[in-house]
Amino acid sequence: MNNAVAPTIEYGTLAPMLLVFGAAVIGVLVEAFAPHYVRKAIHVPLTLLSLAGAFALVIVQIVQGAVPTAPVAMGAVAVDGPALFIWGVILVLSFVCVLLINDEGHFVASAAAVPGSADEEEAEAAGVTHTEVYPLALFAVGGMLLFPASHDLLTMFVGLEVMSLPLYLLCGLARRRRLLSQEASMKYFLLGAFSSAFFLYGTAMIYGYAGTVSFTGINESLATGSLLDPLLLIGFALLGVGLLFKIGAAPFQAWKPDVYQGAPTPVTALMASGTLVAAVGALLRVFWVALGNLDWNWRPVIWAVAALTMLVGAIVAITQTDIKRMLAYSSIAHAGFLLIGVLATFDKAQENAKSLSAILFYLLVYSITTVGAFAVVTMVRDPGGEAGHLSRWAGLGKRSPLLAGVFAFFLLAFAGIPLTSGFFGKYAVFAAALSSGAERGDSLGGWMTGLVVLGVVASAVAAFFYVRVIVLMFFSEPAADGPSIAVPSMGTVAVIAVSLLVTVGVGLFPQPMLDLANQAASSLFVR
């Protein structure tokens, strides 16, 4: 009989994540004990400082170069080069998203009140606000940090849920168009729970096959065991469903437009950037670390998913009439591009860190631009809230050339036009995919080339709807009662400025960021 042993926890290594969770817990205590009129004054600095502090801790670890070569916390968490890079990106993104959240007017006064009821009016008149959004956001961010860094399936599931549950809530808190927001929240919760169940079921089956949930253990048993065991294959398929759902790959993309549209825009920005980065990181870790030996089996399947995702995202976006829905489909298309990178990464030449760094770079530039774009969306307003319908954006370039110009620049970055960061992101991923295909030299190499061609075609289709918005903004007559441009808060200005700076800066001088991604990727994932 074994005696219980106290687990060893490497607090230093895990400090960034622990700081975020700690701040979230303090936030809950503030909600419980502080009077409502001081809560916001405590929450805002607490949240921002904890995120900034966590980011500083990540930087310290990168600079020290003390990247652990083995999983920490009893093999539950892997803080390796890619994980640190992803953490850094997520922390920056969440910091700027919190600046957006901090802006007035996005969140409902009293979520429990029936929309349009006397209760709601009363709450609004009393100036009540939901300060819970800050600890909720912190918990979500903590989950995002844990999700891509976990080193066994159970920890990963916990990370997934810690990340998702606060987001379900946050989605339902929009101040305007509350029914849409509540519907989005409900849908997201139902479908998220559904997909989590798939993930959990897959975990159980993999456990049945390997006898362990640790990635190292799964990898070892794959090296010796049968690769045709239905338990393994079905288990993997179910795990895949859970992960692909989170990044919004087809055919698991249906929730994205509805949720992105309904959620308060700052929350959408957080989901479209932070969640995507975390989910891609987790996907990489599961496929690469745990199931790398299985790649001959899943490669064709993911190939098909990537192709379908790019095409569905790009094609359906064309007929969208709502700006947030359009950006949601654009996000689906970009998930497809990222999957190309995932396929390239899983080349057997595992020392080939190039494709891994390409994905990391792509994640960084795409997510920053996304936050900037949603920040612009928050500023274009109708009397009833944000001006979602695209027709309301007509002629924006005439009335507010600066804002429209910035937005146009973000759209061009999405489309991957040279001199924007998006160009180098796409270029890096496509080039990595092509070279991994060429190195193989077998039939799969040809398939990779085909996928890249498909990716380029999808980019061309996507460019159409991005440019269409630019044409609408600059070459159409403005509507007589067009939307007003909200006077932005300092936070929103800062968010847009940072996004623009990164998008332009990386577009002109990509090398420093590429070096950073290369350095992060060079240590690869720990096993």
Added chain:
Amino acid sequence: MESPVEIVQHTTGGMIGASWLMIAFPLLGAAILLVLGRMTNRWGHLLGVAMSLASFVVAVLAFLELIGLPAEQRRQAVHLYEFIPGMVDMGLLVDPLSISFCLLITGVGSLIHIYSIGYMSHDPDRRRFFSYLNLFVSAMLLLVLADNYVGLFIGWEGVGLASYLLIGFWYFKPSAAVAAKKAFVVNRVGDLGLLVGMFVIITTFHTLTFSDLGKAIAANPPSGGAVTAIGLLLLLGACGKSAQLPLQSWLLDAMEGPTPVSALIHAATMVTAGVYLVVRSGAFFFPEGSPQALAVAIVGAATLLAGAIIGTAKDDIKKGLAGSTMSQIGYMMLGAAFGPVGYTFAIGHLITHGFFKADLFLGAGSVMHGMNDEVDMRKYGGLRKAMPITFATFFIGYLAIIGFPMLSGYFTKDGIIETAIEHNQVLGWLAVLGAGVTGFYMSRMVFMTFFGQKRWADDAHPHESPLVMTVPLMVLSLGALVLGAYLVLSNRLYEFLTPAVGAAEEAPHFAFTSVPGLATLALVAIGAAFAWYKYGRAEVPSVQPRGSFLTTFARRDLYGDALNESLFMRPGQWLTRIAVYFDNRGVDGLVNGLAAGIGGSSGRLRRLQTGFARTYALSILFGAALLAGALLLVGNI
């Protein structure tokens, strides 16, 4: 023939070292006026004038410093910065040739700036006008000061841009917009010649810097073919900028620009850039007696006649002067074909022409200013009493251009003619004939404008222009009076220019009683008398008569436009139409079909997004089943 003296690298400061200020001042002025925009409306024109005058002061000081040096050190290269690493160092070359241009550009340019204060006083866009003028002065100075072809080309394009902007200054007039576009397009042809010429130079000699070119050619004399090709290409560039045949057609239309622009850019300075290019490249690429030098002479002679003939038939005073400009630049080109003596007279004529033609143009502007912008000389007549100062200055300019003895044009034009006859009898006598035609059309212009009956429009109340306009006229006419004698007698200009363009075997000497000179005077007198008979004595109809086919020929600019249209424009338009047809039917058909297909599938796919969570869940379920099935299938293949 002796080659020019070697270029000395200038190391010390002084005004020559600071000659870049000449370019910088007007450039700064243009930048301030364009960037600050409407804020500068009230004082913008004064800033423009000040910047131009500042350049003039720098030019004068640099000139004084240069003539203080011994002759063999009068070519000073000022290094500025490395432009294209390993290929082109940007630098300026201050030598007698460039400094002559600088004085002309900044001096006449400043006078025209001042004149424009009055001329443009009623224009709401006066500030924009001055910013373009400043831009022009800056670019023109870069053109003549650069010590390499790249810098020259940048200035070349800069003046082209300024010319385009200023011709189209009243862009709301369709004729002005079209004229600007025409000037732009025609100049592209010439500029391409210059550009390709530069390509050939750099592949042949591996340098574009004037000083290195001299050394490269001396060390390794190239084959004749390459040099001929370079010469002809540079000539094409010169033809475009200087409105020489066959690229002359844009200049007449360019008169749509405000009159000071016509005076500064399309008479005194920019259009002479071609002459500068030929003279500057003369020692390298246009040796005496070479085929390309002959080509220069033929182009010059043909243009001087064509321009003069066009001038005889124009009723628009500015177009008449434009034809005359073409013709006079033709003389300069002709002179520039014949080595150092020819260069001297070409540059001399360029300088005197800069004065008397600016004088004539500004005089014409002054007349228009007093006549409600009327340009048709048939609506003038008898204006000498209404505008005495304008008349007097215009008359001096007139005497200078027809070569009345002892006035400026007499010395420089006669010098060109004598040099030409010495080298090539046929072309030289054609130039004599041209002088006779000049006597006719210029006299016609003076008689129709200032003499005879009043044929004014009913609402015309001619009056003398304000002093801000007439004082520049007086200064310019003073130049038209005496400058020629000063430059040519006792060979002052020749000796000054020798370090830059080389020395001839025999220094020129001006003969007052040579056969060609007397023949020229006789023909000019006949031309003037004939003009008096037709337009001075007789009554001028205020509506243009039909005229013989010869008159029509001249009125239609010798069918230059018709030729261009039938040879280039229509085939070009057909080509674009064919391309558009294929684009519409072939390419667009495919593309639109594809787009429609994608749009259609987008609409169909969109319907799958029902908004029901149950449908989404079902699709996840199906997806999971597909994924699992596919994995099992792939695994078992």
